[in-house]
Amino acid sequence: MTALSVSTSSAASLRADALVIGVAKGPKGLLLAPGSEAVAEAFEGKLAEVLATLGATGAEGEAVKVPAAPGLKAALVLAVGLGEAPEAGYADETLRRAAGVAARTLSGTKKAALALPAESAEQAEAVALGGLLGSYGYTAYKGESGKAPVGELVLLTDRKGSKDAKAATERATAIGEEINRARDLVNAAPNDLNPKSFAAIAVAAGKEHGLKVEVLDEKALAKGGFGGILGVGNGSDNPPRLVKVAYTHPKAKQTIALVGKGITYDSGGISLKPAGHNETMKCDMAGAAAVFASVVAAKRLGLAVNVTGWLALAENMPSGTATRPGDVLKMYGGKTVEVLNTDAEGRLVLADAIVRAGEENPDVIIDVATLTGAMVLALGNRIFGVMSNNDELRTRLHTTAEATGEPAWPMPLPADLIKGMTDSTIADIANMGDRMGGGLVAGLFLKEFVSEGTDWAHLDIAGPAFHEGAPFGYTPKGGTGTAIRTLVRFAEETAAGK
Structure with missing residues (x-):
């Protein structure tokens, strides 16, 4: 069963096997979503360019991996597509699906940090629930051939929103575990x-x-x-x-x-x-x-x-x-x-x-x-x-x-x-x-x-x-x-x- 937790650590300083960010389709090409600022800084402002070179377009459901840059404690950066960039705020369902794509892509990983947009309690819950649902796999009859889900998903938030994010993940955990x-x-x-x-x-x-x-x-x-x-x-x-x-x-x-x-x-x-x-x-x-x-x-x-x-x-x-x-x-x-x-x-x-x-x-x-x-x-x-x-x-x-x-x-x-x-x-x-x-x-x-x-x-x-x-x-x-x-x-x- 995948565990959910909240951290106020910077995306750059958190130790994890993978760091998840969101990317979207902008009018002039690939856009980095809120939450990816520290990661972009580690790439010296060239993260969008690197991802585009690897084929990232920001389309919904897309997942593109890139080795982490020096300065990041994670070994891998995973960019998940959010679709067309909205004028004001990403929809909860968009974030649920993106977190689900990330969790499925990273199955077998021990610890993954989610640096997706989570600027409100509703968005934080959407990311947490999507991650928990996306990590699901039914392996009751597969024995050792079944692939393990992500061991832990860490929702990254700032100190100001940490209390709301913690409550959101607790609610997401209750609902997500019952859905599973x-x-x-x-x-x-x-x-x-x-x-x-x-x-x-x-x-x-x-x-x-x-x-x-x-x-x-x-x-x-x-x-x-x-x-x-x-x-x-x-x-x-x-x-x-x-x-x-x-x-x-x-x-x-x-x-x-x-x-x-x-x-x-x-x-x-x-x-x-x-x-x-x-x-x-x-x-x-x-x-x-x-x-x-x-x-x-x-x-x-x-x-x-x-x-x-x-x-x-x-x-x-x-x-x-x-x-x-x-x-x-x-x-x-x-x-x-x-x-x-x-x-x-x-x-x-x-x-x-x-x-x-x-x-x-x-x-x-x-x-x-x-x-x-x-x-x-x-x-x-x-x-x-x-x-x-x-x-x-x-x-x-x-x-x-x-x-x-x-x-x-x-x-x-x-x-x-x-x-x-x-x-x-x-x-x-x-x-x-x-x-x-x-x-x-x-x-x-x-x-x-x-x-x-x-x-x-x-x-x-x-x-x-x-x-x-x-x-x-x-x-x-x-x-x-x-x-x-x-x-x-x-x-x-x-x-x-x-």
């Missing part, structure tokens, strides 16, 4: 992570951080009438679980309920997925991982708001006991669902958990799920969709997500699309409706299980939850931990009365 916890869960092999083992991890975290954790096993689920979760998990030898992870604060005035889809492996069930669509289906529990990590982060940050996470955990497998297309499930709360496609299983486990969450009368319910391929078709691989029964809540979540650097887009819930599901001749509703607008149809299905008068939002993170391409910025290949920053910021805003 979620990434670990998403990346874990499905033969290791199943509903029971996921629940055990939640119980252990609850003991570590002082959270109240309750686990309903298959017997308790049957006794309670959780037909959706049980129906999805019936085909697996690994029985389902519903896990409640609760953080309460004595001064809290509001309660947020977070509901996460936790399909630890999704074969599609009897409606089996075609070849080529199964290999990454261990990631279908990314919503539950995000919810779990967000609750722990809220506790670590001491936010004055109650946050309860509901992890709806099941493994969707085909077998002689699996739910069949045509079966009718009696959901928690009594509503009946005709199952037309067993690969539309996430909405079934979420529906049970949403009803259960609503019984505790939270001020808002937010569910998070890798729910539909239709949302990926609509928004691509890097943007998640936001739906809600409250336009103001939808707008707030969209704004919050964008502010944290998590691309999102508000989506509608057209009333006419519900008819395709409520036309079931044998049940209250079917789990499938119109094929066109499938992501919206899934949202409408979930809305049917939200208690009257409760504000609710649905985040469909199917696109950005699992990255299959080459790493970029602070985003690794595999699990990304998407939506956690949005949920934590939302909880912070709620605690502040916004």
Whole structure:
């Protein structure tokens, strides 16, 4: 695990294996970003020229190494591109990505100093968080072949801003470590992570951080009438679980309920997925991982708001006991669902958990799920969709997500699309409706299980939850931990009365 620290030492005097600076595209060529002054002085004013000779342009994502000049205590200078130079201040997301590029480039290094622009607490936090996220690597199964992350990242700041920078790195550490916890869960092999083992991890975290954790096993689920979760998990030898992870604060005035889809492996069930669509289906529990990590982060940050996470955990497998297309499930709360496609299983486990969450009368319910391929078709691989029964809540979540650097887009819930599901001749509703607008149809299905008068939002993170391409910025290949920053910021805003 990469350590984060703050130093008021000069970039020239700090002993480190590498020193990171920022460079940008200016109107007349390469520009050195704030924070690089001492380094430039050591190069006698020729640093930009040297870097340009080595091919540096300042483009975002670029990383160019140069041996350190005499007078620097570091052995290496790494220049990372920040893109076009802004008229006033670098954006937080630009700095997060640059720090992530630096951390990835310097993997295996023991100590690296970050002399990137950090002139405000927000910028300092962005640099620290980007570095911590960029240093992530999943090596659980690689043994000695896995490359170690940077051992320590040192954020350089002046004495005037050191107090704010220290607080910023502490917050970044709490959030970054929880995002990386979620990434670990998403990346874990499905033969290791199943509903029971996921629940055990939640119980252990609850003991570590002082959270109240309750686990309903298959017997308790049957006794309670959780037909959706049980129906999805019936085909697996690994029985389902519903896990409640609760953080309460004595001064809290509001309660947020977070509901996460936790399909630890999704074969599609009897409606089996075609070849080529199964290999990454261990990631279908990314919503539950995000919810779990967000609750722990809220506790670590001491936010004055109650946050309860509901992890709806099941493994969707085909077998002689699996739910069949045509079966009718009696959901928690009594509503009946005709199952037309067993690969539309996430909405079934979420529906049970949403009803259960609503019984505790939270001020808002937010569910998070890798729910539909239709949302990926609509928004691509890097943007998640936001739906809600409250336009103001939808707008707030969209704004919050964008502010944290998590691309999102508000989506509608057209009333006419519900008819395709409520036309079931044998049940209250079917789990499938119109094929066109499938992501919206899934949202409408979930809305049917939200208690009257409760504000609710649905985040469909199917696109950005699992990255299959080459790493970029602070985003690794595999699990990304998407939506956690949005949920934590939302909880912070709620605690502040916004």
